[in-house]
Amino acid sequence: MHDAITEELFRNAVAALGDEMVLTIYRTAYSGVLKNIMDYSAALCDRQGRLVAQGLALPGHLCSIPVALQAVLRHFGDDIHEGDLLINNDPYDGGMHLPDIFIFRPLFAEGRPIAYAATICHHTDVGGRVPGSNASDSTEIYAEGLRIPPLKLYERGRPNTTLFRMIERNVRLPKRVLGDIRSQLAACEIAARGTADLVARYGPDGVRSLMDATMDYSERLTRHCLAELPDGEASFTDWIDDDQIDAGKPIKLVCTVRKRGEDMEVDWTGSAPQVKGAINNTWSYTAAASFTAVKSVLSINMPNNDGVFRPIRVIAPEGTIMHGKLPAACAARGLTGFRAVDCAFGALAQLYPDRVYAASDGGNTGVTIGGYDKALRPFIYVDFLSGCWGARPWADGLDGNTSMFANMASFSVEVIEAENPLEVLDYEFVPDTGGAGKFRGGMSQRKTWRMLADEGILQVRADRQTHRPYGLQGGQPGAAGRNVLDPELRTEQKLHGKLTMTLRRGQVFRHELPGAGGYGDPLQRDLALVAKDLRDGLVTTEGAARDYGVVAHGDPPQIDTTATESLRNSRKV
Numbered sequence: 360m361h362d363a364i365t366e367e368l369f370r371n372a373v374a375a376l377g378d379e380m381v382l383t384i385y386r387t388a389y390s391g392v393l394k395n396i397m398d399y400s401a402a403l404c405d406r407q408g409r410l411v412a413q414g415l416a417l418p419g420h421l422c423s424i425p426v427a428l429q430a431v432l433r434h435f436g437d438d439i440h441e442g443d444l445l446i447n448n449d450p451y452d453g454g455m456h457l458p459d460i461f462i463f464r465p466l467f468a469e470g471r472p473i474a475y476a477a478t479i480c481h482h483t484d485v486g487g488r489v490p491g492s493n494a495s496d497s498t499e500i501y502a503e504g505l506r507i508p509p510l511k512l513y514e515r516g517r518p519n520t521t522l523f524r525m526i527e528r529n530v531r532l533p534k535r536v537l538g539d540i541r542s543q544l545a546a547c548e549i550a551a552r553g554t555a556d557l558v559a560r561y562g563p564d565g566v567r568s569l570m571d572a573t574m575d576y577s578e579r580l581t582r583h584c585l586a587e588l589p590d591g592e593a594s595f596t597d598w599i600d601d602d603q604i605d606a607g608k609p610i611k612l613v614c615t616v617r618k619r620g621e622d623m624e625v626d627w628t629g630s631a632p633q634v635k636g637a638i639n640n641t642w643s644y645t646a647a648a649s650f651t652a653v654k655s656v657l658s659i660n661m662p663n664n665d666g667v668f669r670p671i672r673v674i675a676p677e678g679t680i681m682h683g684k685l686p687a688a689c690a691a692r693g694l695t696g697f698r699a700v701d702c703a704f705g706a707l708a709q710l711y712p713d714r715v716y717a718a719s720d721g722g723n724t725g726v727t728i729g730g731y732d733k734a735l736r737p738f739i740y741v742d743f744l745s746g747c748w749g750a751r752p753w754a755d756g757l758d759g760n761t762s763m764f765a766n767m768a769s770f771s772v773e774v775i776e777a778e779n780p781l782e783v784l785d786y787e788f789v790p791d792t793g794g795a796g797k798f799r800g801g802m803s804q805r806k807t808w809r810m811l812a813d814e815g816i817l818q819v820r821a822d823r824q825t826h827r828p829y830g831l832q833g834g835q836p837g838a839a840g841r842n843v844l845d846p847e848l849r850t851e852q853k854l855h856g857k858l859t860m861t862l863r864r865g866q867v868f869r870h871e872l873p874g875a876g877g878y879g880d881p882l883q884r885d886l887a888l889v890a891k892d893l894r895d896g897l898v899t900t901e902g903a904a905r906d907y908g909v910v911a912h913g914d915p916p917q918i919d920t921t922a923t924e925s926l927r928n929s930r931k932v
Contacts, residue, residue, distance in 0.1 A: 369561070377413055392482075395774055400413060400479050408432050422643045441515070448485070461479045462512065471563075484531045485529070491818060494637060494691065496859050526540075578670065586621045603855065632679055639680050642675055644696045656707055718830075720828060732813075780812035789802060792838035795906035796878045797883040800830070807867060821840055833879055834879055842855065886909065909926075
């Protein structure tokens with residue numbers, strides 16, 4: 360047993376170590392998807408593969424790291440030695456989708472593994488039929504790229520040159536991919552040094568018992584928070600527009616939350632069977648969405664580790680879109696994972712309405728543009744866009760903020776243009792797109808690109824063009840998303856939410872994210888908040904009258920309180 364001060368110091372030490380790993384990847388990565396968007400995570404796990412501490416990165420990876428590591432440990436058993444480095448990206452053997460490559464390093468003390476450094480990075484390309492390896496319209500895993508089962512990237516300190524050559528020959532940008540793999544190795548080295556310091560301070564047995572204590576601490580806090588919440592059961596149904604293959608055919612998501620005492624169950628039974636398109640979830644990603652949603656309604660922000668998972672049971676029947684089985688395609692499974700968080704919120708909102716916000720933009724949207732220049736040198740631009748939260752019971756939704764499930768950064772326009780044959784024409788908010796309410800939803804964003812190369816493949820993973828983000832407690836849904844080709848021309852063409860197409864020189868593509876849902880009666884919105892939105896250009900005078908019953912004139916707009924009172928009274932039942 361350790362005293363409370365020692366346990367607190369250790370918890371902070373391993374949390375800081377996770378953050379150091381994250382910063383190492385940030386500072387050493389080659390690709391924009393890592394160094395600009397920050398689509399990666401790092402963690403420290405114990406000798407059994409249980410999550411002990413996760414760095415400041417993606418909630419979407421909350422459950423994926425231990426699932427992937429435990430798959431590796433099942434394969435190798437006792438055949439793990441100092442100097443080994445383990446790799447895996449197989450969605451059907453612990454992974455999530457092929458661009459997400461896991462690398463694990465066993466950390467030894469007294470000749471035995473005491474912990475594992477864990478990293479996961481979304482790589483720019485892992486081969487397959489489409490640049491970026493992230494297309495929505497692949498119909499089986501075999502079309503999506505290089506599938507790496509649990510293997511040793513290094514064995515007793517010696518690189519697996521066969522595997523390195525296999526990766527190099529199967530990706531479009533080998534220098535970038537291998538450079539990013541080296542950034543993962545660097546993060547693992549930071550973890551090794553930090554863990555060695557902890558062993559020197561506390562001894563091997565002390566580190567093991569303190570890891571157990573750290574997880575037990577999070578479990579106690581999680582159970583305490585769950586016990587505070589009323590018992591109950593609620594279900595919510597939401598719809599994905601389609602999977603691109605069966606265009607126009609909605610896909611059902613069903614989430615049932617059951618709360619009893621110190622335990623909670625998140626059940627996805629009733630969701631659609633797995634689909635032809637590449638938006639099928641793996642179990643770990645569905646679990647991560649479930650844990651993220653539940654953790655967001657708890658009163659204490661306890662450390663993220665295995666202890667949080669223990670009181671929360673996740674059910675996702677195999678063969679459904681929430682738990683696809685071989686050979687289901689899953690490259691664009693991010694779409695379903697993000698939508699799963701909103702679906703779980705819909706169920707939680709019925710049980711705990713004062714703690715849950717309305718639907719977000721449904722993001723993030725994935726946009727990839729890839730091709731070759733005249734010298735046949737490849738380029739691949741990968742971007743993930745998300746921009747708003749749903750309205751909260753106490754405040755407006757956030758504008759220009761990444762999805763809770765993503766925690767990603769916004770890709771710098773200057774870097775996009777410097778590294779790719781693209782011109783970014785605008786990146787801005789779209790007025791009147793946040794769902795109206797006493798508290799409004801976050802505003803949509805648009806981004807527009809012009810193609811400067813002769814041609815390239817445009818691939819988009821988006822949704823909420825038909826089924827808009829829901830509002831709560833009388834709040835209105837957010838605006839639908841849009842994809843548009845050549846919006847500068849009269850002959851602009853509205854495109855499907857998910858697409859793979861050739862983009863030629865001079866063509867312009869615009870994506871508009873959905874707006875987020877509102878909360879409460881729009882006619883109860885404070886006039887000062889409407890006035891601020893009018894001044895900021897987030898709401899137009901037409902939108903203020905239509906959505907909030909507010910009459911405004913002039914430039915800058917000024918609210919006519921008498922006319923507003925009359926208009927609002929005329930709309931009240």
